[in-house]
Amino acid sequence: MDYFPAFMNLKSRECVIVGGGQVALRKARLLASANAQLVVIAPDICKELKNLKQVHTTHQREFRDADIDNATLLIVATNDTKLNEYISRLAHLNNLPVNVVDNPSLCSFITPSIVDRSPIVVAISSGGSAPVLARSLRARLESYIPPEYGQLAASMGELRAQVKSKLPNERARRIFWEKIVNGPIAKQFLRGNQSNAIEQLHQAVDSTDNAANVKTPGSVALVGAGPGNPDLLTFRALRLMQSADVILHDRLVSPEIVDLCRRDAERIYVGKQRDNHALPQPKINQLLIELAQQGNSVVRLKGGDPFIFGRGGEEIEGLAEAGIPFEVVPGITAASGCASYSGIPLTHRNYAQSCVFVTGHLKNGTVNLDWQKLANPDQTIVVYMGLEGLPNICRELINHGLADTTPAALIEQGTTPQQQVITGDLNNLAELVSEKSVTAPTLMIIGGVVNLYEKLSWFSVANK
Numbered sequence: 445m446d447y448f449p450a451f452m453n454l455k456s457r458e459c460v461i462v463g464g465g466q467v468a469l470r471k472a473r474l475l476a477s478a479n480a481q482l483v484v485i486a487p488d489i490c491k492e493l494k495n496l497k498q499v500h501t502t503h504q505r506e507f508r509d510a511d512i513d514n515a516t517l518l519i520v521a522t523n524d525t526k527l528n529e530y531i532s533r534l535a536h537l538n539n540l541p542v543n544v545v546d547n548p549s550l551c552s553f554i555t556p557s558i559v560d561r562s563p564i565v566v567a568i569s570s571g572g573s574a575p576v577l578a579r580s581l582r583a584r585l586e587s588y589i590p591p592e593y594g595q596l597a598a599s600m601g602e603l604r605a606q607v608k609s610k611l612p613n614e615r616a617r618r619i620f621w622e623k624i625v626n627g628p629i630a631k632q633f634l635r636g637n638q639s640n641a642i643e644q645l646h647q648a649v650d651s652t653d654n655a656a657n658v659k660t661p662g663s664v665a666l667v668g669a670g671p672g673n674p675d676l677l678t679f680r681a682l683r684l685m686q687s688a689d690v691i692l693h694d695r696l697v698s699p700e701i702v703d704l705c706r707r708d709a710e711r712i713y714v715g716k717q718r719d720n721h722a723l724p725q726p727k728i729n730q731l732l733i734e735l736a737q738q739g740n741s742v743v744r745l746k747g748g749d750p751f752i753f754g755r756g757g758e759e760i761e762g763l764a765e766a767g768i769p770f771e772v773v774p775g776i777t778a779a780s781g782c783a784s785y786s787g788i789p790l791t792h793r794n795y796a797q798s799c800v801f802v803t804g805h806l807k808n809g810t811v812n813l814d815w816q817k818l819a820n821p822d823q824t825i826v827v828y829m830g831l832e833g834l835p836n837i838c839r840e841l842i843n844h845g846l847a848d849t850t851p852a853a854l855i856e857q858g859t860t861p862q863q864q865v866i867t868g869d870l871n872n873l874a875e876l877v878s879e880k881s882v883t884a885p886t887l888m889i890i891g892g893v894v895n896l897y898e899k900l901s902w903f904s905v906a907n908k
């Protein structure tokens with residue numbers, strides 16, 4: 445992050461604007477919306493600026509050093525490059541936050557694009573590199589966040605102290621507010637039924653009872669986080685991630701996805717490299733039980749889908765035996781993600797009428813599959829965890845009757861900006877792969893459908 449986002453209280457604070465034209469007017473309106481007291485200095489000051497209610501003083505003259513003596517914040521909006529540089533230097537020497545409009549190198553702060561649903565305010569910045577993009581994002585958020593959110597937030601703010609005294613327990617308060625935000629009362633606000641909604645909110649606060657909330661039992665959600673690209677999370681996954689007390693995640697879950705979890709949630713890395721688990725599986729199973737028994741809502745985040753080569757079944761077996769409430773949220777498995785993002789359909793009328801998922805890694809390090817059944821030319825084979833065994837897998841399939849010209853692909857870090865696809869056939873894929881430096885995770889797709897890659901591949905740098 446080049447700039448640290450923070451919200452400043454400027455109410456009744458003196459903010460100095462050097463410049464009297466339309467640009468200065470724009471910035472003055474922005475500061476006025478935060479109820480700052482504005483001092484404007486310029487030889488010429490436009491009429492609208494003079495008439496702005498929050499403009500407290502105008503000095504119709506050149507800038508003087510002493511003008512910043514009482515300032516909390518300084519905006520420079522003149523056409524005089526030398527003057528802008530001079531004032532910026534002076535402000536830096538005095539540790540005064542300064543923004544020189546359209547000149548990031550002279551600024552100690554920049555002004556973001558804003559979605560104002562006061563008291564909810566969303567600020568977006570591109571660090572000065574792409575303001576048009578920031579504005580376009582703002583436009584999207586404007587339509588996504590209805591104005592009624594402001595009223596909902598204001599009403600919640602009014603009742604905050606009352607809820608705090610009724611529910612001294614922090615977790616109980618969070619659960620209470622989550623119910624409000626995700627329940628019918630928030631919906632009433634968003635539908636515009638404000639007086640009803642406010643009345644119901646007051647009733648909810650009046651009838652809340654500490655003990656009932658604190659005793660909410662813990663639970664575990666086994667959540668599929670998909671193949672790596674955060675865009676491929678499900679809504680349910682995201683919602684649970686954002687309300688969890690504790691998150692257990694492993695190597696296959698990308699840091700971008702872990703970053704989407706509730707900021708205050710405890711995050712526990714449980715590792716899981718192929719033969720190098722930071723926490724052995726039985727300990728993970730036990731930890732899930734203990735955390736839930738302590739009353740936490742636990743999210744166990746797993747790469748792809750929890751029930752496909754993910755040992756998800758083992759993790760919830762223990763929960764079922766211990767009587768812990770749990771749910772399972774499906775995720776996009778690597779086979780679907782890699783197939784879609786490489787443009788290799790898993791089935792196709794001309795090439796494959798069935799598709800099998802197999803693991804290329806067995807407990808004792810061997811690959812021991814039913815080669816006879818796999819060696820079917822009308823079938824797509826997807827091999828998870830097959831990089832190490834790749835030469836062996838290709839050889840066995842040829843030995844059991846598949847043509848050595850059967851197309852095969854290795855997809856590396858599928859769906860992510862680092863995705864690479866290596867295509868060949870059963871005869872040469874191992875050699876092609878050995879010539880490149882390949883980074884896990886990788887997935888192999890074998891069968892006629894791989895022929896479609898050339899035509900259907902769509903995920904290029906432009907899409908990343």
Ligand SMILES: C[S@@+](CC[C@H](N)C(=O)[O-])C[C@H]1O[C@@H](n2cnc3c(N)ncnc32)[C@H](O)[C@@H]1O
Pocket residue numbers: 671672696746747748749750751752753754776777778779782827828829830855856857858859860885886887
């Ligand atoms: C332990 S399995 C977990 C599979 C996961 N539960 C799923 O449904 O995708 C890990 C294997 O999934 C495959 N995999 C997961 N994510 C992948 C990705 N983004 N690109 C390629 N392969 C991936 C690799 O074969 C990796 O070795």
